[in-house]
Amino acid sequence: MTNKVTIAQFVDGVKAIKRSTIISLAYRVDESGSRQKGGKKVLQKEVILTAFLNHDYQKKVQKRTEDPTFQAEAMKGKSRLENSSTILVSEKTGAPMLYATVEQSCNVQTTYFHEGREISKQDAIKADLFSPSYFEPKQTKGRGTVSEEEDFYLISPYIERVLWATIEGVKYELV
Numbered sequence: 786m787t788n789k790v791t792i793a794q795f796v797d798g799v800k801a802i803k804r805s806t807i808i809s810l811a812y813r814v815d816e817s818g819s820r821q822k823g824g825k826k827v828l829q830k831e832v833i834l835t836a837f838l839n840h841d842y843q844k845k846v847q848k849r850t851e852d853p854t855f856q857a858e859a860m861k862g863k864s865r866l867e868n869s870s871t872i873l874v875s876e877k878t879g880a881p882m883l884y885a886t887v888e889q890s891c892n893v894q895t896t897y898f899h900e901g902r903e904i905s906k907q908d909a910i911k912a913d914l915f916s917p918s919y920f921e922p923k924q925t926k927g928r929g930t931v932s933e934e935e936d937f938y939l940i941s942p943y944i945e946r947v948l949w950a951t952i953e954g955v956k957y958e959l960v
């Protein structure tokens with residue numbers, strides 16, 4: 786069964802989650818590594834993945850590097866919703882964002898779109914739709930201190946871009 790929920794209802798439900806929780810979700814966003822044309826990204830992506838809510842970035846880096854002195858830097862352009870580690874708020878727009886950790890072991894499926902039509906990653910590369918920075922080596926988490934084998938990444942899509950999410954066996958479709 787799928788529950789159709791508004792953004793506000795989704796935020797209220799997710800912000801109440803206080804323990805490590807698996808989430809499956811799909812969202813559609815601009816590809817951050819895309820070239821721009823007229824100030825707009827030319828490549829979008831739809832991502833379906835499994836992630837974790839309520840993983841503390843600083844503690845995760847400290848544990849994986851065995852460095853209890855590691856201090857996370859403040860987030861830029863977003864802040865946590867009061868009393869929540871799962872919802873962020875854009876400082877520019879005030880729009881809510883979902884905050885989750887994606888481990889290397891998590892299943893991630895990405896579909897790219899150009900001008901509203903699906904395009905393979907290989908064809909997008911051939912068409913020069915990715916900016917050169919997309920291909921540059923990325924630093925691991927913890928400002929490069931986490932090993933490649935134990936690396937992870939963080940996502941924070943705007944909730945208005947989330948298509949659906951499944952949390953604790955309940956599927957939510959955002960309307």
